[in-house]
Amino acid sequence: MSFVKGLKCRECGREYPVKLLAGCEECFGPLEADYHYEAIAKKLTRDALSSRPRTIWKYRELLPLESEPKIGLATGGTPLIRAERLGRKLGIDNLYLKNDSVNCPTLSFKDRVTAVAVNKALEFKLEAVGCASTGNLANSVAANAAAAGLPSFILIPDNLEPSKVAATQIFGSRVIAVKGNYDAVNRLCSQIVDRYPWGFVNVNLRPFYAEGSKTIGYEVAEQLGWHAPDAIVIPMAGGAMISKIYKGLKELQRLGWISETERTRLYGAQAAGCNPIVDAVRRGTRDIRPVKPNTIAKSLAIGNPADGYYAASLISQSGGWAEDCTDDEIVAGIQLLAETEGIFTETAGGVTVAVAQKLVEQGRIQQKDLTVLAITGNGLKTLEALDLAPPQLIEPKLAAFEEVFGGAYHVA
Amino acid sequence: MSLKVVIPTPLRKYTAGAETVEVQAATVKEVLDNLDSKYPGFRASVCDETGGLRRFINIYLDGEDVRFLENLATPVADGAEIAIVPAISGG
Numbered sequence: 329m330s331f332v333k334g335l336k337c338r339e340c341g342r343e344y345p346v347k348l349l350a351g352c353e354e355c356f357g358p359l360e361a362d363y364h365y366e367a368i369a370k371k372l373t374r375d376a377l378s379s380r381p382r383t384i385w386k387y388r389e390l391l392p393l394e395s396e397p398k399i400g401l402a403t404g405g406t407p408l409i410r411a412e413r414l415g416r417k418l419g420i421d422n423l424y425l426k427n428d429s430v431n432c433p434t435l436s437f438k439d440r441v442t443a444v445a446v447n448k449a450l451e452f453k454l455e456a457v458g459c460a461s462t463g464n465l466a467n468s469v470a471a472n473a474a475a476a477g478l479p480s481f482i483l484i485p486d487n488l489e490p491s492k493v494a495a496t497q498i499f500g501s502r503v504i505a506v507k508g509n510y511d512a513v514n515r516l517c518s519q520i521v522d523r524y525p526w527g528f529v530n531v532n533l534r535p536f537y538a539e540g541s542k543t544i545g546y547e548v549a550e551q552l553g554w555h556a557p558d559a560i561v562i563p564m565a566g567g568a569m570i571s572k573i574y575k576g577l578k579e580l581q582r583l584g585w586i587s588e589t590e591r592t593r594l595y596g597a598q599a600a601g602c603n604p605i606v607d608a609v610r611r612g613t614r615d616i617r618p619v620k621p622n623t624i625a626k627s628l629a630i631g632n633p634a635d636g637y638y639a640a641s642l643i644s645q646s647g648g649w650a651e652d653c654t655d656d657e658i659v660a661g662i663q664l665l666a667e668t669e670g671i672f673t674e675t676a677g678g679v680t681v682a683v684a685q686k687l688v689e690q691g692r693i694q695q696k697d698l699t700v701l702a703i704t705g706n707g708l709k710t711l712e713a714l715d716l717a718p719p720q721l722i723e724p725k726l727a728a729f730e731e732v733f734g735g736a737y738h739v740a
Numbered sequence: 741m742s743l744k745v746v747i748p749t750p751l752r753k754y755t756a757g758a759e760t761v762e763v764q765a766a767t768v769k770e771v772l773d774n775l776d777s778k779y780p781g782f783r784a785s786v787c788d789e790t791g792g793l794r795r796f797i798n799i800y801l802d803g804e805d806v807r808f809l810e811n812l813a814t815p816v817a818d819g820a821e822i823a824i825v826p827a828i829s830g831g
Contacts, residue, residue, distance in 0.1 A: 356750070356794055357787075421769075515823070515825050517828070618808065
């Protein structure tokens, strides 16, 4: 069933057959799956898609698996929500939220990428899988590995949120905390993969893994009635998701499923305490200066983003922009989304909302723009970032209740 | 000054499969120069035409990215460990 032509280096164009490979063996550039698009266009139509179940596998011809997926079967197909109340607060008439905080099985967009990567690990008959992770990827690899019956090795920085650590350990994963930040963890994983015959989803399974993010672009376009949005705001850590959403939209144009003339401006969001891609966009360059992360948005705390170069390039080419926000603004963003739309997102989602607000204030996103915010993770995973007052405590008596709330509200 | 260099798999084609090699050098640049004279073609695979590090290659001196130090001009001490590591994505 596969329409994959092979792997191709994004830098030098060198082609490789489908195999376990971290990057181009000549120039170290990232590899991308390439497809027989003409054959896909002949076989598949938008109408045929409409009767398929709403999961990422709806678009399986555009994903790099050779056989039917075995795990992650319920992943994707998350809601695209019209956000009128948040839109009024932000000053956007046509605002939508792509709500991956309810993705399956582990409540973040990472379920999309690991579903592809772990199925690929099964195809390659690997003994074990693993990853370097800032949390969400850890949860998702651990869950999908458990479902696949594969052992998993998850390496994390030693300062992760306890809930993200627990939500990895519970799946029977070998979780190893590494002294240092994500970039140190990543370096170690690269060396582990060099020595052991395992599949690390973001290292030697990366060309396959990364393709999973395209499905956000497919779903958003299909949910908008096969239209590309005018603007999309996307949180950035390693910078891969933003370029894969772009790739997804370009593929839909290539297949003739959305109009060639529709252009989406890509907007990247980072925390001020870890903003190497925003910094590059502001300097008008694509060259990333690595930073040492210091932010509550730990899922975005990658100081040396491997795909930052492409993220910065595409943001500029698309006519978009990148912005950052402080930790206080992140918490305010989480609260604003929760109070207006009833969606509880993690710190990365707070970054997206806070940055969207700035982009409107700067006039970069206009009131009439059909705008999508990528809400990529769930708030229950980063409770530590919030500082909410404890609830008021009263005796179980009506008088006590009325003493606290009496007269303050009336029932309409 | 003698130091150890950790070679990633894709570059072991130059080092006859060796995972680590010993070199004499006083700076990171000299490390690469010396590796290149020992293993012709080595430098071109980690540096671009301008002589700078390729975008997707990181070099660490005792665990610290040399971009946080003085890049290729970073001095290296006797007994230090240099790791050449391709960039990887994540999250």
